[in-house]
Amino acid sequence: MEYGLDLEYSFNEFLKGFGLSSEVAHIIWLPLPMLLVLVSAVVGVLVTVWLERKISAAAQQRIGPEYAGALGVLQPIADGLKLLVKEDIIPAKADGILFTAGPILVLVPVILSWLIVPFGQNLLISNVGIGIFLWIALSSIQPIGLLMSGYASNNKYSLLGGLRAAAQSISYEIPLALSVLAIVLMTNSLSTIDIVNQQNGAGILSWNIWRQPVGFIVFWICALAECERLPFDLPEAEEELVAGYQTEYAGMKFALFYLGSYINLILSALLVSILYLGGWGFPIPVELIAKFLNLPINSPFIQVFTASIGIIMTVLKAYLLVFIAILLRWTTPRVRIDQLLDLGWKFLLPISLANLLITAGLKLAFPQFFGG
């Protein structure tokens, strides 16, 4: 499966044409994919915020934002601008350093995790060997930022929200990692590229969701809990905790939390589509389409077609999942904290352990279907 556009190689060759050394070309190349991913993540947040407003309005039989741009598409930009120009307040009794560092620590790991999100065979920032494990490790940093901002706010609701966030994040990380482990067991690799390639043998039929239905559901529930989306938004339960750890925040620092939670939601949706829904794969294998059109798989047309289909499919699958998450948020009630912890430790943990065991057994019994 070693084909696909290699933009980095072409770009470096292009710069070398101007007489630059390969090292300088590499340094000029490096920030480009990072900037591109950062921009697409932020645009993704704007789209998700608009979707959230519109879908919640539809769920409650309202119209939603309407005047800012057609169908209110500019509303999220207006929100962002408002937060940008608001005064940055640090409460008098708060701990200034920790208060500022908290939101940064929440946002940075989430953005770093985009390192491993592939949109095509070569369309990712870095194909690191530890791949999906990097995301699990990075997402474990977030609770520190939440605890930090909860503590630094010097407010009992903030502290309680921070503690809840950390407890929730720790208890849902274990089933999450176990269901990822079952996938890794089938792929024999931690790399996200390999995980997607292993699913794209026979189009939609070879997607992991058919081989890992239990893992898919466990992973999705845990991902929602990690994002603190509504059935699990205990850390910022309005009726109990005002707004949890973000109670004292205003302006850009609040915006960092807001941005972080939405980027995290999109990231989780992208990872679900990569792990279980075939990533950039089209439901019908591209090889079949190429054969049907009588074009060789390496022809430029098929290359560009594959790359654009890859990006479209990844984004489409991710936004389908985001849509489901938004619907869940506006139609389900919140669970209690004891129900939340019970669900994590007494239900999801044993189920994901059993899923891992069964996957290992099936891999030994049917190596051709479950990865040899």
Added chain:
Amino acid sequence: MSIAVTTQFICFTVLSLVVLIGALGVVLLESIVYSAFLLGGVFMSVAGLYLLLNASFVAAAQVLVYVGAVNVLIIFAIMLVNKKEDLKPSNDIKSRRLISTSICLTLLSLLIRVDLTNVWSLSNPQNSIGEESTIRIGEHLFSDYLLPFEVASVLLLMAMIGAIVLARRDVMTKDISTGLPVDQELIEKSSEPLLTNKN
């Protein structure tokens, strides 16, 4: 010096400085909360050093275990019992300082000895495994390091059972800290649902 080597040198210098200053801060700062957060920073920089050494799996495991689990639990514990009271100065501060200094110096001399006796340069730098290290670590854990691995898991199991016994007071008849008999009724009541009892 090529650009890659320069970048590596700068990263190494910054990470080492953060580790040293952070570790000093953990020990010397008065506020226990700052110490705990600085400890997380030190763990992160150590993970960065592992990354520089091409050990990405060890680096990620360091972040997951030390930052994500150990440090979060430490901060959690501090915040749950964080009483704003001045601690009484202990009487035997001099002997304590003496003992801790001697232990630290012993450890330091041990580390220096390891540093001096170990052969650090690789015989063949091209042979470094890099990305393959995940597979190698797995192979070692399930072959020649199987016994230490399993013993560690038994140790963790023991700690877990101990924690459960301490947390479930109905196992014991006497409270551990106060020595008073445990009020079994209170436990019964608190485990009942709170809302159904009203009316």
